[in-house]
Amino acid sequence: MSSNSKKRPALGKGLSALLESSQTDITSDDLSDASVLGSVALLPISAIEANPFNPRTRFEEDALQELTDSIATHGIIQPITVRKLGRNKYQLISGERRFKASQKAGLKEIPAYIRVANDQTMLEMALVENIQRQDLNAIEVALSYHRLIQECNLTQEKLAQQISKSRTSITNHLRLLKLPAKIQLAVRENEISMGHARALVGIDDGDFQISLFDRVIEEKLSVRDLEQLIRDDKNPAEEKQPNKKEEKPVVTEQQSDFTQEFSDKVAAKVQIKKQPTGNGKLIINFNSEVDLNRIIEILND
Template sequence: MSRKTGLGRGLSALIPDNQQNEENQTTSRIQTDQQGTPDSSILEIATDDIKPNPNQPRTHFNEQDIKQLARSIEEHGILQPLLVSDNENGSYQLIAGERRWRAAKIANLEKVPALVRETNPQEILELALIENIQRADLSALEEAAAYQKLANDFQLTQQEIADRVGKSRTTITNTLRLLELPDKIQKSLDNNEITEGHARALLGLSNAEDMIQNLEVILSRNLNVRQTENIVKNQRLSNESHTEMENTPIKSDDNKLEINLPDSRHISVTLQRLFGTKVTVQRANDGSGTLTIHFYSEEEYEGILSRLIEEENHDNY
């Protein structure tokens, strides 16, 4: 299997090619600079002398996976050394391999093989981030938080971050934008109630209230990403329409001045949440008006009818 390229400086020069990963599967290695192999050595280090990386990008660990890995370690040992740095006080800081380290503790291993690397705080964060990205271990928000830390703590530009982790600057920008989501939506994303695609679609809305209202629609109707993109598009069109109506009086056929009563926008938003599509409400000063439910496909049309029937049946009970 060929190596995966483009992931910047990293672990390939530190880990022997004949080592397997903790799942006993062949993985690609992170490409290193062509300027030489970093100073490192393999030691057997007491498990309790290794301290976790406080800047570990990954914040969630699947306990069942780690227990399974512990059983594998009990049978086969650790096939790939951990990567650590020397704290020079008798302890070592973990850079990469926290799952193996956690599993080793469960398996009651007194010592573990580790590569000792001279490094600095920025490199520690970069290497931990690269390892997790390569193995697809990070959630979208964990990845975004790690990029933000590189930017804030080490004053790296988005392009510099992209170069280090082997991704495009646009990808870095879009991932960082997830941190702009309201806490409620971030929590739903972190709990896998919605996907990253849903979250990106919600970022198309201009305010947190609209985002959260549409999140409730997504969850209640189990919308897919494409459906979410449609309701976000409709919401934006509706918002633009309301802004235009608020700024421009509209004359009716009988020359009566139509106005938008204060509750029109609230009614529109409530109905949009109910039907998951654009709804416009226009009221005249004599109390008359129009309510329009928009649909853009046969699927949406059938969904609206189904929702209306559900509400009618509910009212009959």
């Protein structure tokens, strides 16, 4: 396709008048002018630098090529978002896939919303924009949650409100960051699902955790298969004692499912301890006084 046949960004008629206006060329002296905020300008791609805060470091090559082909044929439909750094210098806030695809398509200019944001606001905007995408894997989402909490001083509750997710979902994702790097990489490579990862993260024995992960990969076990293995063999080093008159009470599948759901709800390890006589304990583990008070608040809701 020749450069003359490439589509210009689809921004509609009359845009040239806006682009020729001095109001769209924001300098450090006029950043306070509210009239430029949210405006759309056709910017040189060479004047835009990548966002160093973007947590997304990997892009599916086939999907990126499809977007490149679409842009080469139809142009940019949805503008990217940038912030002004100085005269003729911008930094990408969101829309990195569109930006990269436009570069691959050979475009010289790209439509962009111009915003003014300090570094923390920019980080928050980039992370929230990425979290709301459908194609992020669970580890990328967890890392974004972690950065928002740590670097933007958000609590899990405030984060849940801001991105319209349940606190339980946020907690479940954050727990994945406790997994060994080998298992986290498998989640990122889509070799195992988040369901597998959630089952593995509840195992305290690191060697047992890795051995089960290896079996999931080698035997292509489903999440239910993995959960059954965990129930049947919580401590593989403990040999079964045959000639005992009293067998250890079995935790049923329904009871095990309940403990898993309850554990997810309170974001803590939950255990059922049964005695041969029929009585027993439901145990909720906590790590500190603060953690205990957090669990009590959840149970009182």
